[in-house]
Amino acid sequence: MNFTQEDTYKLLQIIKARRDVRGNRFINKPIEDDKLQMILEAGISAPSVGYSQPWKFVVIQDENIKSALVENFKQENTQAKAIFKNKPLYAQLKLEGIQEAPLNIAVLYEPKVDDVLGMTSMKKMGEYSVVCAVQNMWLMARALNIGIGWVSILDEKKVLQTLKAKPNTQLIAYLCVGYVDRFYEESELKTLGWEKEKYLNECVVKL
DSSP: EEOOOOOOOHHHHHHHOEEEOOOGBBOOOOOOOHHHHHHHHHTTTTTGGGGGOEEEEEEEEOHHHHHHHHHHHHHHHHHHHHHHHHHHHHHHHOOOOOTTTTEEEEEEEOOOOSSOOTTTSSHHHHHHHHHHHHHHHHHHHHHHOHHHHHEOOOHHHHHHTTTTTOOTEEEEEEEEOOOOOOOSSOOOOHTTTTSSOOOHHHOOOOO
């Protein structure tokens, strides 16, 4: 399959337009089944070390589970506020949309018992494969004008217990997924001045 220059430019636009969506942006509109299917298919189309495909996607709509995850977040966020006490901006940030989003997706890593091709030296390649799946999902969602917010201020062990995950499973990403009122033109944290943007020439070394 060959792609046109227009296709290439469109892909770059989608990549640059991807945003981490907070809870105050989600609107009360359900995600169509076919679009959720496309997002999940994008996930399982990611590359994986040794073709291990070590991912599991838990789609969460149950309000009781969401409530438990919100409490998990609140406990962890209290600790984070203490860590960032010298940055008053932190306390003003809306950092999750667990209940506001119509659905959540927990992206899990299920390691294989047997040795995996490509992981004999770099043991983290399985987790990195699942991260590739997350990026695929994020880009597909953006192409569908659906927002995704990645919540990382969570106690992983408690999340896995809430989800009744299998032993040895790891939580790679907890995603809030839904339609939004708008996408920011720039990253919200960039706009607020949390960090300065790195430019390409700062990130590339030629040897």
